[in-house]
Amino acid sequence: MSTHPRMRREYATIEIMIRRYCRENHRQPEDDGDREQLCRDCSELLSYAQKRLQACPFQEGKTTCGKCKVHCYKPQMRGKIREIMRRIGPRMLLTNPLLGIRHLIDGLRKQPLKKNRSSGRKFRR
Ligand SMILES: [Zn+2]
Numbered sequence: 100m101s102t103h104p105r106m107r108r109e110y111a112t113i114e115i116m117i118r119r120y121c122r123e124n125h126r127q128p129e130d131d132g133d134r135e136q137l138c139r140d141c142s143e144l145l146s147y148a149q150k151r152l153q154a155c156p157f158q159e160g161k162t163t164c165g166k167c168k169v170h171c172y173k174p175q176m177r178g179k180i181r182e183i184m185r186r187i188g189p190r191m192l193l194t195n196p197l198l199g200i201r202h203l204i205d206g207l208r209k210q211p212l213k214k215n216r217s218s219g220r221k222f223r224r
Contacts, residue, residue, distance in 0.1 A: 105159040105205070109152055112198050113180075116191065117145045120183045140179070147176050157211035166206050 121141040137145060151171050155161055164172075165184055172180060191199035 103159040105161075106152065108198065108201055108205075109161075109164075110149060112191070112195075112202055113148045113152070114145060115195060115198065116183055116187045117141050117148070119194075120187050124186075144176060144179050144183075147172075148180060160211050161205075162208040162211055163202060163206040166209065167211065 118137065118141075121137050125138040125141060151164075155171065156169070157167075161167060165181070170177065188199075188202075191202065193199075
């Protein structure tokens, strides 16, 4: 797993959003004992999203997944994550302003940064 701050932020953001969405939409009465427990669908989605991030060819040069041109999510998972982004995304600004704002800024990057072979550095800044 990448330890670049940008990627750590991606992992943190997606996890917070999926957890919140699940807690608000999927929790069954019998789940009361464990607030952190994700339903089966959402825990599957979270580990899927983490795998996609690990496999992302752009890594810390990436734009946000919602704006990326490479649609690496399979359609079913993509539908779920889009719904979560739509419902939870705007409220991230209120509840997790730092992550929310950074996510917006990351999303302003329309194109993923290209690897720059000649300079020897991995990414241009
Ligand atoms: Zn759920």
